[in-house]
């Protein structure tokens with residue numbers, strides 16, 4: 001299957017992250033490369049995103065080069081002016097040569113300024129486009145990645161990668177990369193001119209490049225490590241902010257604000273120390289290269305004056321030599337900042353591709369199948385499931401004190417269960433027995449790790465995810481609503497091209513969510529994070545309405561009525577039984593009243609289905625079922641009304 005976004009080579013091409021050393025940041029580049037080659041190899045991965053912007057970048061770079069050449073031409077004019085019109089005008093009234101030199105310097109200055117303005121105009125827009133397209137690719141990939149990935153990655157890490165890392169990259173593309181090329185060219189041309197003007201003086205100045213290169217080499221490997229650490233710590237900090245904002249009610253209710261603050265403060269302090277360390281490392285490097293360049297210029301000045309007095313160099317050439325040195329010294333001093341920016345950008349690219357390279361293991365098959373006449377029969381055939389490993393220990397954002405290799409455990413260990421078309425099957429089991437895990441396999445939130453799960457004879461892994469979504473819909477106990485209108489939230493999964501209003505009416509009635517019509521703007525009221533807040537029971541009813549509106553063949557419900565009062569639950573239950581006669585329903589029952597929905601009940605025990613039958617049969621014959629039901633009655637806040645089950 002072709003890669004569906006630029007920058008992604010092939011599915012499953014993630015670099016092996018499990019064996020890398022934390023001190024060496026992970027990247028798409030082979031780790032055997034020397035640091036500078038690794039930087040180039042990593043940044044080269046941007047090419048697919050960068051390609052459309054190349055013409056404008058090249059134009060911008062040419063403008064920047066033009067500006068540098070204009071600046072470098074000024075010393076040549078000065079040299080000519082000092083050695084010719086200026087000397088000629090001593091004791092003469094003719095100043096025309098001097099005025100010409102002034103006009104030339106002015107013209108070159110204006111040209112330099114114009115080139116700089118043009119450079120900005122060319123590069124600003126493509127830089128933002130590259131950033132936007134990379135952000136889009138990341139978002140699409142995040143949407144595509146399976147639930148297991150999102151279980152493992154902290155939200156703050158994803159947030160910081162998609163926002164601050166990509167912002168950093170844009171700044172590097174728009175400024176750092178361009179100026180790196182331009183400054184390197186300016187230094188090369190400038191030093192060439194200095195050799196031309198001052199002979200050995202220029203060569204002596206060039207010799208200062210040797211210690212500069214040595215310091216650059218040492219600096220780059222150290223700075224890469226620190227910048228990776230600081231970006232990862234910033235991501236951790238974002239995760240902490242996200243968690244404390246989400247959990248603000250719990251923190252307030254338990255009076256844990258102080259602890260949360262202390263935890264945040266410790267993390268912020270760690271980041272501050274890393275930033276200080278980074279700034280000191282950069283400062284030492286900048287000091288070294290500036291000092292080397294300045295000391296060398298001072299030595300050149302002494303030698304130059306001596307050579308001029310000896311008549312081996314003209315005063316004009318000496319003036320031009322030092323004016324050129326001033327033009328070159330700017331780029332030399334900037335080089336340190338640009339190198340650090342480049343290393344920062346490399347880290348940002350590494351962190352970006354850490355996510356983008358994560359293969360999607362819940363993927364569409366090469367040759368998809370779909371049931372010809374969907375009836376809604378669901379068959380679990382020796383299904384096994386084990387949750388994926390924790391993230392590898394070298395993930396820099398992981399807490400190094402946390403154990404990494406936790407033993408893998410089969411949550412489901414040979415599930416055999418057939419749910420007949422149109423049947424309602426309740427899944428009952430003790431807390432942690434794997435009920436949610438079991439039903440999550442039906443819409444492929446996770447893939448089975450053994451055995452198979454078939455709908456109407458077709459393995460769910462052989463269907464496209466789109467086809468599967470049309471067949472199966474799900475409502476969770478923890479109802480998530482999006483910042484959108486009631487209508488948009490409910491019709492989120494409704495089939496396209498059907499009468500949305502009819503689906504909406506039916507779904508709201510079944511889920512007893514007519515209260516939405518009384519909201520300030522009725523069904524057009526915005527709810528969710530940015531809109532009106534709803535109660536837990538109201539949210540659950542909307543989530544149920546959303547699942548019903550999708551008109552699925554198979555409806556999967558993870559205790560979706562837990563927050564409803566008994567009377568409302570009874571009405572919803574009755575409507576569901578009435579409306580869903582053709583729909584196969586698998587419902588996780590956490591309270592006896594939910595079992596009332598079911599035609600049959602499956603008991604999940606020790607990773608297998610230990611019994612299937614009607615509630616009455618199981619009560620009479622299955623000891624573990626009696627135990628589970630009695631514990632559910634206890635849990636159910638004293639609500640121990642008799643359970644009515646039709647079979």
Ligand SMILES: Nc1ncnc2c1ncn2[C@@H]1O[C@H](COP(=O)(O)OP(=O)(O)OP(=O)(O)O)[C@@H](O)[C@H]1O
Nearest residue numbers: 151387388411429430431432433434435436437438
């Ligand atoms: N994302 C996950 N990653 C790793 N392990 C998980 C994950 N989700 C659940 N588990 C583990 O799998 C086991 C089964 O969890 P599951 O949520 O399926 O149980 P459950 O029967 O639905 O529980 P409950 O009745 O409390 O909702 C538990 O031991 C749990 O710790």
